[in-house]
Amino acid sequence: MPDIGLDEVEVTEVLVKVGEEIELDQALITVEGDKASMEIPAPISGIVKDIIIKIGEKVTTSSVIMIFKSNDLNSIKNKKDFNYIKTEKKLSDNVLEEKDIKKNVLIHATPVIRRLARYLNIDLKNIIPSGPKNRILKEDIELYIKKNNALKKNSFNIDENNIEGFHKNPFKEISITNIQKIVGKNLHQNWINIPHVTQFDEVNITLLEEFRQKYNSQKKQKNNVFSNITILPFIIKTVAYALLEFPIFNSSLSSNKKTIFLKKYVNVGIAVDVEHGLFVPVLKNVDKKNIENLSSELIFLSNKARENKLNESDMKDGCFTISNLGGIGGSWFSPIINSPEVAILGVSKATIKPLWNGKEFIPSLMLPLSLSYDHRVINGADAARFLTFIGKLLSDIRFLIM
Helix, strand or coil: CCCCCCCCCEEEEECCCCCECCCCCEEEEEEEECCCCEEEEEECCEEEEEEEECCCCECCCCCCCCEECCCCCCHHHHHHHHHHCCCCCEEEEECCCCCCCCCCCCCEEEEHHHHHHHHCCCCCCCCCCHHHCEEEEEEHHHHHHHCCCCCCCCHHCCCCCCCCCCCCCCCCCCCCCCHHHHHHHHHHHHHHHHEEEEEEEEEEEEEHHHHHHHHHHHHHHHHCCCCCCCCCHHHHHHHHHHHHHHHHCCCCCCCCCCCCEEEECEEEEEEEEECCEEEEEEEHHHHHHCCCHHHHHHHHHHHHHHHHCCCHHHCCCCEEEEEEECCCCCCCCCCCCCCCCEEEEEEEEEEEEECCCCCCCCEEEEEEEEEEEEECCCCCCHHHHHHHHHHHHHHHHHHCCC
């Protein structure tokens, strides 16, 4: 391994095979380090007898990477030829002046720059680098194109972060909506100001799902326009019970961080996915409403959110938020707390899993739950108890009437 100016690099590609006949300066491996990727050329011609390194391994200067059999030892390159090219440049009428460009040099460029050069059919050996450690930048390619009149200056716009699928108009620019700006600002503030911890659990909701389907079926027989009740209203009602059982979760931290306000009402916000944003309408006094009422109110507020008709009163005075991704998919995730609340429950997609009952494995519908909480207000033991209590209620809905 020659001295390429980096302490340690990772092997990302092996470009030859054992038994292959290699020419002088043919690329052997590709290495990456410090966000730069480069190919290491063969210092001699010959046949590859053994490849010592593997993809993913770290190599340093003088590491043995391959063994060659060569009949022409005079082809070995001088050590100095492995050093980076030394170049000088100056601007004169926007044209680069090249000085002392050596042959057979290593190319120091990021993978995206290499892909761009391949797309434009440009040999990077012809580019004068201007970046740190003689790294080739996209500006260097632009100057080369301008100098050689290969392309008009305004025929493309190089975006170093979006070169995959590069073409004359490589991306479409869209504006961030006002909703995205507001939501993004709030999420960012909440994330950096609240010490988040997330507790994960999985709940067996087999009995709940059987009851839900039976209830919906009976209601449909009596009323054809009846809207099926989903799992979410049951979760909302369960959370209300848990907030009454564990008041610390139904609280807010004062602005001076010295006192905690315990709320005497139970309002639950539901994160609703809308086009280009997110709304959190709030169901008021959840502890005083039954499942069917909560379902109707949830449908009403969700429709208002998607039609962009929510008013300020629909989204204020929340105590706790539920973010439900069950209809989309995935397992667990870490939801961000909706300040000034101190916790949020993430709900993922339920899946059938084998559950051991002491004698045999039973197919069971398991619901993944993720509870993020403010560690300044809530300790880990209380979070575990809170989530376990929710699991107990959801696993057997008869506990809801006790």
